Amino acid sequence: MAPRADREPVTPPGEGAAEEAEPLVRDSPYRPDTWLESANYAVEGVITAVRSERHLRFHLAAAAAVILVSLYLHVSLQDFLILAVAMMLVFYAELMNTALEVVVDLVTVERHPLAKMAKDISAGAVLVTSLLAIIMGYITFSPYLRNLAEVGVGRILVGGEHLTIAALLLTMAAVLYLKVRSGRGTPLRGGLPSGHAAVAASIWAATTLLTRSPLLSGLVGLLAVLVAISRVTMGIHSRLEVALGGLLGALVTLLLFQLLG
Numbered sequence: 001m002a003p004r005a006d007r008e009p010v011t012p013p014g015e016g017a018a019e020e021a022e023p024l025v026r027d028s029p030y031r032p033d034t035w036l037e038s039a040n041y042a043v044e045g046v047i048t049a050v051r052s053e054r055h056l057r058f059h060l061a062a063a064a065a066v067i068l069v070s071l072y073l074h075v076s077l078q079d080f081l082i083l084a085v086a087m088m089l090v091f092y093a094e095l096m097n098t099a100l101e102v103v104v105d106l107v108t109v110e111r112h113p114l115a116k117m118a119k120d121i122s123a124g125a126v127l128v129t130s131l132l133a134i135i136m137g138y139i140t141f142s143p144y145l146r147n148l149a150e151v152g153v154g155r156i157l158v159g160g161e162h163l164t165i166a167a168l169l170l171t172m173a174a175v176l177y178l179k180v181r182s183g184r185g186t187p188l189r190g191g192l193p194s195g196h197a198a199v200a201a202s203i204w205a206a207t208t209l210l211t212r213s214p215l216l217s218g219l220v221g222l223l224a225v226l227v228a229i230s231r232v233t234m235g236i237h238s239r240l241e242v243a244l245g246g247l248l249g250a251l252v253t254l255l256l257f258q259l260l261g
Contacts, residue, residue, distance in 0.1 A: 036189065039188055049098045056095075085136075086133035086137060092129075167252060175198050179195075197242045202250065202253045
């Protein structure tokens with residue numbers, strides 16, 4: 001029997017499938033070629049979600065408050081890990097909720113009951129995760145708050161190691177914020193200010209404040225200067241960007257140690 005004229009010939013499996021699929025994947029503008037590009041896309045996704053979603057900004061502010069309180073109460077490393085997991089779970093749920101809302105809006109522009117159901121369920125996941133974080137925070141902070149009431153505020157000190165980590169995190173957050181505001185470079189490369197110089201200066205300031213050793217301070221300061229010079233000689237940053245990054249890292253660290261040290 002002769003084949004029907006209106007039916008297209010079927011390509012046997014394995015013949016030409018790979019040749020047709022490969023260009024679609026390889027030429028995609030959203031497919032990163034390097035690990036650095038993948039990391040930049042990930043950071044840009046987080047930044048976009050934070051800028052577009054008010055709830056994410058609220059959760060970030062709440063997380064910053066929790067970190068400051070835990071530093072002031074000298075929370076143990078194990079308890080701080082529990083708090084960090086709780087905060088990351090809430091942030092993760094918010095990111096997934098935002099991504100799902102974007103996909104639903106991309107698929108349909110009408111008020112469809114199924115679209116509403118999908119958004120409500122994803123928002124419910126955020127609510128459940130937030131309640132879990134509140135319970136974990138209450139259980140974690142309760143002993144420290146009772147201790148605060150018994151011994152007084154003045155006797156609760158902050159460990160230098162925790163302050164150093166907090167200073168580095170605040171420095172990196174400030175760098176990302178300023179890069180987004182300036183619109184120059186990518187989150188992990190280039191732009192104003194220099195993140196490498198800021199982190200190096202933060203480490204130098206923390207080392208100086210913790211050790212009180214001129215030798216160690218000088219050696220770490222030399223390394224920070226070498227990091228700054230390398231960013232300029234490689235053409236990644238200008239001298240102004242490096243100088244502002246170093247100033248930012250040192251000031252954030254000094255301010256945090258003065259307030260909580």
